[in-house]
Each structure stands twice: as structure tokens, then as C-alpha cells.
Amino acid sequence: MIEVADELARLETLSPVELRETWVKLCGEPVPNVSPKLLRLALGWEVQARCLGGPSRETVRTLDQLARGATKTAPASAGMRLVREWQGRLHVVTIGEDRVIRWDEREWKSLSEVARAITGTRWSGPAFFGLKKKVAA
Template sequence: MLLQYRDDLLFAEPASLHSVRLLRVGLYSKSVTFQGSTSAELRQAWTCLIGTPTPRVSAPILRLAIAFDLQAREAGGLSSASIRRLETLASQGRMSVPVQPGMRLVREWKGALHVVTIDEGGNLNWKARKWHSLSEVARAITGTRWSGPAFFGLVETVRSA
């Protein structure tokens, strides 16, 4: 089956050139179209839709990737914040979890429990005092320079695939 995608039209051309079908389908129907597809059909669909060599992944993962691409085309793709986060993860291999109002960060250091709260204004509070950064709090607790997010366990390490 030969698949071509242009705008919101999905062209499906079976082995017989006599019966060419033109399907005008919404996002849900496009995703369902690939549910019964073989691995070869999915690889061909990837090449037609994405225009790059097919990644070496299983058929279910390739089906999800194709569905994501169709969804991104219809809904506008990832937000700029998501793209920045992914680029940072790809380049650095680690990413700090953003601190949000209402969070409580708890860390034990030398037998003492330290709790930092983030109020609705985004201010950091520790020992009844406002602080400018988690690194300042970590320095006050340990007496040495620390990455505040690392000290409080907010750094995610990304493993290479």
C-alpha cells in the first residue's frame, strides 16, 4: 500500500493501480488507519509522512510516532517550552525540575531535617526567612557551595538511548 499525506488528505494506493482511494479523514481516523498495518506498511508510511529514514523501532512504537506526527501537524506540535526542555535534556544530559508554588522540599543533612517551602508568590522560605535561591539555602545548610537543585534532589539525569 502506498501512502501519501498532503494537508488533511491521506492518499492510499493499494497494489492494484485500478482502485485508488482518497480518504479525507480527521486525526482519529488517521491513527486508526494504521492499526492493522504491517511493519513494511508502517515504514513506508513513515517515509511518506515524515520524509526521513525510518528509525529502527518496533511496529507499535513506529505506529505511535506516526500518530504523534499527525497530531502535531493538526494541533501545532510541541510548545516552545517543551522544545526548550527537550533541547536542554539532549545537550546536557540532565535537567532541573522546576520549583512551583506549594512545593515542600525536604532534605536531611547531618541528622537535621531541613524543609524549604515555596509560597504562592514563588518565594523560598527556610527557617522563617525568605531566600533568593535554593543554592543559597544549600550553602547555609552545608557551609559549602552546592547546586541547590542537586542538593534537594531536583536534578534528573537522562540516560543515553
């Protein structure tokens, strides 16, 4: 954590030219056409994301969905029961208080794994169980 704080403090001392050089070294992309102040903030975010792990997969997915405005996925929360009929058979998946997914007397890593086991094909688990909805235009 000290390294992150040191790097953030160092960003405050860099000139606009040094900020641009740092951006290219850190991100490997062309420098965005923004003010030095905004570039400093963006670099600060990059430094923290790289050192502390960045946003979670769920956060990235949610932000992507919001940006596209196409779908919205409700999170599977503890205590939830998801019911889906498939080819005449009723399938009940429970999300335990420990957030473990259970179906067919087994524990699963994801809803997509369960959907794949039920259908035999690749499915989005949230879509299969009705958690992913199209956003009205």
C-alpha cells in the same frame, strides 16, 4: 516595540551582502554558512532578543540541558515543599504561592543560597534538593 518592528522590516529589504555585514556588526562573529532567508530569521531573532531582553536564564539553562542531554531540572513550583536530611538534621524548604523560597524562618533568593547555608559549601540548590536528575542513557 516600534523600533523592533522597524528593524525587522528593514531586514526584509537587505541584500545577502548587507545581511552578512549586519550579522558581523550585530553579533561580532563570523557569518554562519546559511541561506539569506535563514540568516534573515537569525538576525530577526537577535534583534528581538537584544531589544526585548532575550530568553530568560531558566530558558537558557533548560535549552543547555536538553542540548547536552545530561540532566533535567524540574522547576520549583508554588506550593512545593522540599525536604532534605543533612548531617542528621531534617531541612524543610517551602515555595510559597508568591514563589518566595522560605527556610529556617527566612526568605531566600534561591535554592542554591539555602543549600549553601545548610552545607557551608557551594551546591546547586536544585541538585541538593533532588530537582536535578541525571537523564538515563
